[in-house]
Amino acid sequence: MAGGPRRRYRYVGPAELSDEVRPGGEAVVIGCQADLDRWLKGRGGVQDLDEPFTFVVGLDGLLRLAPRRSEHVACAGGRDVLAAGEVRFAGTAGEWSVAQVSNQSTGYCPDPDCWPAVAGALERAGLPHPGDFTDKLLFRRCPGCGERNVVKDRYFFCDLCGAMLPEHWNFDCWA
Numbered sequence: 710m711a712g713g714p715r716r717r718y719r720y721v722g723p724a725e726l727s728d729e730v731r732p733g734g735e736a737v738v739i740g741c742q743a744d745l746d747r748w749l750k751g752r753g754g755v756q757d758l759d760e761p762f763t764f765v766v767g768l769d770g771l772l773r774l775a776p777r778r779s780e781h782v783a784c785a786g787g788r789d790v791l792a793a794g795e796v797r798f799a800g801t802a803g804e805w806s807v808a809q810v811s812n813q814s815t816g817y818c819p820d821p822d823c824w825p826a827v828a829g830a831l832e833r834a835g836l837p838h839p840g841d842f843t844d845k846l847l848f849r850r851c852p853g854c855g856e857r858n859v860v861k862d863r864y865f866f867c868d869l870c871g872a873m874l875p876e877h878w879n880f881d882c883w884a
């Protein structure tokens with residue numbers, strides 16, 4: 710995939726979750742079909758394919774998976790990422806493909822623009838994908854109160870304080 714310099718996402722969620730990240734507690738890198746096969750069969754039995762898994766794409770461009778409902782920041786080992794979201798697979802051993810994929814991560818609040826990083830990671834792992842996120846979330850930080858918002862139905866107002874939210878992704882405005 711072509712494209713300009715990729716945005717690097719910092720963890721923007723609650724500090725107490727970030728504090729829980731411990732070295733060695735990171736997710737598994739999925740670099741090929743066999744990695745995914747091992748991961749799906751691992752951890753004491755075949756994982757349920759009907760529910761999505763937590764994923765991040767690390768700064769190395771590689772896909773990392775963690776069991777569903779894991780925090781993205783734990784999946785990333787507390788580090789910055791190129792992309793984050795949820796993914797659901799379909800298929801059988803050696804022929805896994807991506808059935809659904811989203812940028813749903815309230816820990817990193819990534820913009821849907823991070824898709825090329827996801828596509829690159831999936832292609833490196835030999836995993837066919839739908840060509841774009843099947844579900845896209847628009848995250849915005851409220852300029853008034855700082856709350857993380859998910860914009861629904863083009864309603865660009867803060868859930869908490871009602872302030873107007875910016876048209877463009879803005880989590881880089883707070884250092």
Ligand SMILES: [Zn+2]
Pocket residue numbers: 851852853854855856867868869870871872
């Ligand atoms: Zn607000």
